[in-house]
Amino acid sequence: MRKTVELGGWRYCGDILPPGEIAADPDAPADITVTVTAVPAMPEDCSPGHPLWRTLTDGRILLSVPGIGRFCLSGGDRVDVEPATGADPVSLGLLLSGPVLAVLNRQRGLLPFDGAALGLNGGALLAVGASGVGKSTLAAVLAQQGWPVLADGVVSVSSRKDGAELIRGAACLRLWRRSAQMLGLDLQGYPPLRPGVPRFDTRWSGLPPGPRPITGIAILLNRAARPECERLSPGQAVACLTRALWSRPAYAEDRPGAAALIADLAALTTSVPCWRLTLAEDLDAMASTADLLKQSVNL
Amino acid sequence: MSGLSAGTTLVRNKDMLFSHIHHEVVIFHMMKGAYFSLDAIGADIWSRLDTPMTVAALCDSLTADYDGDRAEIERDVLLLLADMMDTDLVIPHQP
DSSP: OOEEEEETTEEEEESSOOTTOEEOOTTSOOSEEEEEOOOOOOOOOSSOOOSSEEEOTTSOEEEEETTTEEEEEETTTEEEEEEOTTOOHHHHHHHIIIIIHHHHHHHTTOEEEEEEEEEETTEEEEEEESTTSSHHHHHHHHHHTTOOEEEEEEEEEEEETTEEEEOOOOSEEEEEHHHHHHTTOOOTTOOEEETTEEEEEEEOOOOOSSOEEEEEEEEEOOEESSOEEEEOOHHHHHHHHGGGBTTGGGTSSSHHHHHHHHHHHHHHHHHSOEEEEEEESSGGGHHHHHHHHHHHTTO | OOOOOTTOEEEEOTTOEEEEETTEEEEEETTTTEEEEEOHHHHHHHHHTTSOEEHHHHHHHHHHHSOSOHHHHHHHHHHHHHHHHHTTSEEEOOO
């Protein structure tokens, strides 16, 4: 049965939906339509290509994940899904709200960063970077100090020469149990995203929905014994930000895709200050990393 | 190790996609799927290596255009070129 739900500020309508969603007005127009149907097989051409992603001759993008299913993405709003036999619905849903949403974002001309966003001076400060480095935990530390939470997961950014905006989001941070415990959060009432996996969508104070200008970007790529924060030039920031995007092999591994990506990132980094933030190796030292970031953005 | 010497002739790898951002340059290495950035001086070297040039000639031209001791410039240029060769951004020129 088709349902309409909202997750991370995006409305999905379809037969398969991402976990952690909240019910939405069924009459409201959907941003993304998910249809279970036959999906083309991965082309058996001779090009090396990416093992999971392939662009079809008509421009649609195919994601094929063994044991889970095939997804065909088009127009920035349409997902055809052919689940594998016995596929776990939670896995299908998690792909929808992560790598699939990211590619749909890019088809809309947006930049889909992996990260979190917090309210700062009427705009949004992004913490983006490598998977698992501690972006959401850092955001949670700042949220405990009163910063509104704007987004987590796929952080959708519109970048033009006259400025950049955070497009969508929700006041939710996806945290591992260890991070939640370190922060002293009570996880009662937050079911794990997947049974047996200790990861939870935690709710925070946010701001009314709507696009927000981006006031700064902290790029988190690795950890070290001591936290460090370095202001980046626009070119340095472009190279670093390419490592903070969801699903980049799907849209930026050929010359036209890479050229478009560099142009969009250049527009972003010439209008928004960017820092490379190295986190302390010890998760318990996250507060000192947050203090360093606040100093760097002059708070 | 790159095996660079003053007599090595280098040229930038034409397979790279690049874009200037103000005085810097961002380069995309399609085969590696990796992006690199060069600062203003690195971007200048990238531009000069559009045509094949020996390391010695490159250092001569940079010494003529920038303040600095020739030996110091050569040392810094060799370090940068070694990095650029390791990442295939520049390649030895075969006449």
